[in-house]
Amino acid sequence: MPSITKRVHSLADGRELIYFDDADTILAPDRAPDLRAPEPRPATATMRQDPLTGEWVSIAAARQNRVFLPPAELDPLAPATPTNPSEVPSNYDVAVFENKSPSFGPAITDADGPRGLDDLATIGIGRSRRSVGRCEVVCFSPEHEGSFGSLTPSRARTVIKAWADRTAALSAMPNVQQVFPFENRGEAIGVTLHHPHGQIYAYPYITPRTTRLIAALEQYGSTLFADILESERASERVVLAGRHWTAFVPFAARWPIEVHLLPHRHVADFAETVDEERDELATLYLRLLRGVDALYDTPTPYIAAWHQAPVNTHRDDIRLMLQLTSPRRSADKLKFLAGSESAMGAWIGDIPPERAADLVRDGIARADRDHPVHPTPGEAAR
Template structure:
């Protein structure tokens, strides 16, 4: 992998991740850009014991531009984008409209209740462009290119985890307008949070309690149980298993677990990374074949927190979830889900797994 770092016109970092045979990239950004906002703040909800990030400047972020004005496509002499080069394999850059920033100063907020703490939203938000091809998708990448994305995730996880104040690194992909994606170019993001997220705190708290009761790892037991049953396994390989969890919340939900327990993406071996790329592409194509349409989804990597004591109970895994419950129907978070956090699903996990197995790739 060839790694080339530079800066955009407003000082944001950009990093090219190329195959070894790739040519040198154009690094100069000729645009004139306004400074990036540093006003992000976060407030603590004392009732739920959760941090909420406020980034009002994101209301003005780029929203569904026409294809010929896509900011994630390579630059041309007539159209300068976020990527100065005329081509690229994979590229990462700091988000121009970040929810979190290492330069965040927040704002003094008069009148907050005494129990509500406010802080600058220190952290970092990066955009990961999977390919220069605007009309592609992760599912259409070749295995060697998908492996390059995995190596990119590993590189950025290590780099972001080393930043002062970062507590958790979260690579993810939002795909499809139904999910809320505002840019059609195939891309994902990485958030470096200054706190351990509520979902991770709950999972790792349960894993710690399970270990104290049994001496075993909760995630490893879940994987073992699904592999032994096989009813919800979509596909398996030498190093990974993809399955629909028995208590899936979403109409389509697939979890990807490595057979060897590791804490984060950088800990994966070359063989495990290669194997994941092949298996992931297979499942993504099955997902697109489920309703014979590009499935909208969120792909979320669950990695161990950077230094939290709960880190030792973590187990790296990827969760892909979709709100598409039928070709023409979406799953909305209505009263029970939004008000109480109690999910009600209209489909059986076993039925979804069987359909994905029969769909093939």
């Protein structure tokens, strides 16, 4: 069987560029070099601690200069042309490269960087550390417009392979404590590029969300994820279920559209998944996203957040999980975080989760009818 191929290159300024070719690619193996004149990379940002919460805030001023909603002919993620010297020199299936204006990095090690988790957990006034780490861009397609849901199953499978590969590589880097793949979709979410793409952040700390999860695990016990999955699979909130994955609207959903997706087997991150799980995910995830898009007449804005276990702790307790959320509460209304949610973190849900599950199931049924997803070549062979 043909397989997904990884090809490692570099951009003119030394940033890493990695091509992942589909199993059924029609591209030749050669790739053009980046002929742009190299420009100096921005200095690594500094993060400051909020002593009221212990959380760290990265102050990354270089991000102010990033491109904002360019026309197709100036798309920085499209394959380069003589009139558009983009970030990707050649045509591609999936391309991954280091972000030019990262929130973390480009330095991975620094004398002013974090000195371990105990150092980061210490509370003090005026504490700062270098924002070491890495931020990568994952281009899902060479097309100017689209999202993960518009991919073919073969291409979706390639992206999943890229997530797994990069999770393993970034986790092995010094000072990286957690790796987070995600996709922001839609101007209502704040995207600055229409090009179908996601990002991967490699943080120098364990994120606040995961820190709260660890506290819940320490109180509940290590079977938390297994017990949640068992409870949700027996509920009326399941929207999709396969041999290896189940998608459901969670019992205490915060957002008008919120779907969680869990693997049936405990895996800490994408790097621990096996081919059969990746094959099924490629088609099941496409069905979920197309179903969410079918809820209304226009595409649904969302954040697709792939939560993974920290690199060095709780890997036997924290399971890989998708949290798909959208602020869209009707065809022409969005949920904005008001005082209770923004200031106090006290959420008020607009739609009962059981009703939301009905809506998502209906959307998936319409998408399956109008835009059916066929298995990947690998899945079909099995």
